Amino acid sequence: MRRPLHLLALLLLVGSCAVVTACGSDDSDSGTSSGSSGSAATSTPAPKSIKVGLVTDIGGLNDRSFNQLANQGLERAKSELGVETRVLVSKSNADYVPNLSTLAQQKYDLVIGVGFLMADAMDTVSSKFPDTKFAIIDVDATGLKSKPANVSGALFKEQEAGYLVGYMAGLYLKDNGGGTAGSVGGQKIPPVDHYIAGYQAGVKAADPDAKTVNAYSQKFDDPAPCKEIALDQISKGAKVIFQVAGGCGLGALDAAKEKSVQGIGVDADQAYLGAHIMTSALKKVDNAVYDEIKAVQGGTFKGGDNTIFDVKSGGVGIGDTNDVGAKYADQVKAIQDKIASGELTDIPNTVK
Numbered sequence: 001m002r003r004p005l006h007l008l009a010l011l012l013l014v015g016s017c018a019v020v021t022a023c024g025s026d027d028s029d030s031g032t033s034s035g036s037s038g039s040a041a042t043s044t045p046a047p048k049s050i051k052v053g054l055v056t057d058i059g060g061l062n063d064r065s066f067n068q069l070a071n072q073g074l075e076r077a078k079s080e081l082g083v084e085t086r087v088l089v090s091k092s093n094a095d096y097v098p099n100l101s102t103l104a105q106q107k108y109d110l111v112i113g114v115g116f117l118m119a120d121a122m123d124t125v126s127s128k129f130p131d132t133k134f135a136i137i138d139v140d141a142t143g144l145k146s147k148p149a150n151v152s153g154a155l156f157k158e159q160e161a162g163y164l165v166g167y168m169a170g171l172y173l174k175d176n177g178g179g180t181a182g183s184v185g186g187q188k189i190p191p192v193d194h195y196i197a198g199y200q201a202g203v204k205a206a207d208p209d210a211k212t213v214n215a216y217s218q219k220f221d222d223p224a225p226c227k228e229i230a231l232d233q234i235s236k237g238a239k240v241i242f243q244v245a246g247g248c249g250l251g252a253l254d255a256a257k258e259k260s261v262q263g264i265g266v267d268a269d270q271a272y273l274g275a276h277i278m279t280s281a282l283k284k285v286d287n288a289v290y291d292e293i294k295a296v297q298g299g300t301f302k303g304g305d306n307t308i309f310d311v312k313s314g315g316v317g318i319g320d321t322n323d324v325g326a327k328y329a330d331q332v333k334a335i336q337d338k339i340a341s342g343e344l345t346d347i348p349n350t351v352k
Contacts, residue, residue: 048297050110051084052077053103054289057115058090059220063247065267066285070114070137073289081297096121104129110296112289113137116189119144126151133301135292137285138191141306152295153306154288158191159198159349160339161281161316162242165264166202167335168279168318169240171328172262174207182213182238184229184252186220186245194349195244195266195281201348202335213238214351223251230255240264240278253277262324269319280319284309312340 054074056067071087078085086108088099096118103111104125113122113136126134126148134151141153169181181203185192200212213233217225230241230252241256242264243249249266250273256263257276265273265280288309295301309315318336321329338344 048299049082049084050293050297051086051106051108052110052112052293052296053086053088053106053108054112055096055099055103055114055118056087056089057117057220057246058092059246059248060089060091061087063220064250064270065265066246066283067114069268069283069285070112070289073286074112074293076286076290077293081294083293083297090118093117093121097124100125100134101128104132107132109133110135110293110301112292113139114285115139116191117187122151123148133296133303135289137288141304147304149304152292152301152303154285154292155306155308156191156194156283156285156288156316157308157310157349158194158281158283158316159201159347160311161283161318162195162198163202163205163339163347164198164311164318164332164336165242165279165281166199166204167206168202168321168325168328168332169199169242169262169264170203170206170210171331172278172324173203173210173239175327176239178207178209180211180213180233180236180238181240181242182230182233183215183242184226184233184245184249185214185216186226186248187218188216188351190349192216192244193351196242197348197351199242199264199281200351211237217245217248219248220246222248223254225251227251227255231259234259234261242266242281244281262322265319271320271322275322277322278325279321282317282319284315284317287315311336312342 059067061067061071074085077083110133116138119139122136123144123146127146137154139153141151173179183196203210215229219225226245226248240262241252243252244266253263262278263276267283270280271277
């Protein structure tokens with residue numbers, strides 16, 4: 001007996017639904033079925049596309065430390081967060097205001113200034129562009145003259161990283177007949193002095209009989225004056241040289257290599273410079289830049305305040321060691337743990 005065509009069509013439809021689980025759902029469903037409409041309802045929205053501009057300090061992108069780290073954070077955000085980026089290099093202090101202003105005028109969602117020397121320029125420009133978000137490395141946003149509510153500061157406890165590398169240097173001096181630990185700063189500004197003050201305190205904590213010497217090159221970009229200072233310190237008995245001068249400081253580390261003494265890098269891990277690099281005092285500027293960008297993209301940016309990076313948070317620390325420094329790694333790690341736990345807190349940040 002033949003079935004009516006409409007009954008046969010109904011049976012075929014029922015059979016199809018037995019094979020396709022989501023047959024009974026449609027686009028207006030609440031998403032309770034296990035079909036494709038349910039997964040679409042729970043999918044993560046694409047990150048907001050934003051534009052981020054970065055203005056370097058006078059050290060430039062090839063300083064192998066401070067500015068280069070900032071750019072690495074920017075590049076990471078470009079790769080992982082899909083942001084549009086632009087970098088403007090400052091060749092002198094006079095470039096700060098024009099560079100910051102250019103990015104604000106071009107409607108960048110976040111404009112980042114790199115360095116303490118840019119504080120006044122940041123205060124001026126951020127006040128003229130109140131609808132633009134700004135971030136600045138090494139500057140207390142709450143201390144800016146105009147108290148701009150659209151600026152976020154990233155501050156580091158450099159003295160903690162300085163103390164760690166200084167402690168290692170002091171242990172080395174103690175094992176090698178005592179002597180002097182030298183340091184070469186760029187300009188006498190708080191971030192530089194924080195490092196040096198911590199370094200000198202760490203040296204003395206490990207070897208109370210050790211001597212420390214320090215001088216400033218007044219440069220962050222030219223290696224020549226830093227090398228000259230380091231050579232002078234070495235000629236007077238320095239067995240370790242700590243550079244705190246960005247690209248200029250590469251000259252100090254070159255002097256250490258030339259005279260076969262130990263060198264200590266700054267900001268970035270500078271172990272790649274050679275076997276004469278005992279270790280480096282790390283400052284995670286790249287992480288600070290990335291975090292500020294992520295906050296703007298995610299809508300959690302907070303102006304008029306600061307984020308503090310220290311040993312406890314992993315924002316500062318100590319880098320890889322050479323064979324000489326490796327002998328003291330466990331002792332330095334114990335000091336690092338004391339800083340992180342709050343047991344060791346009286347680390348100076350002012351150079352006397």
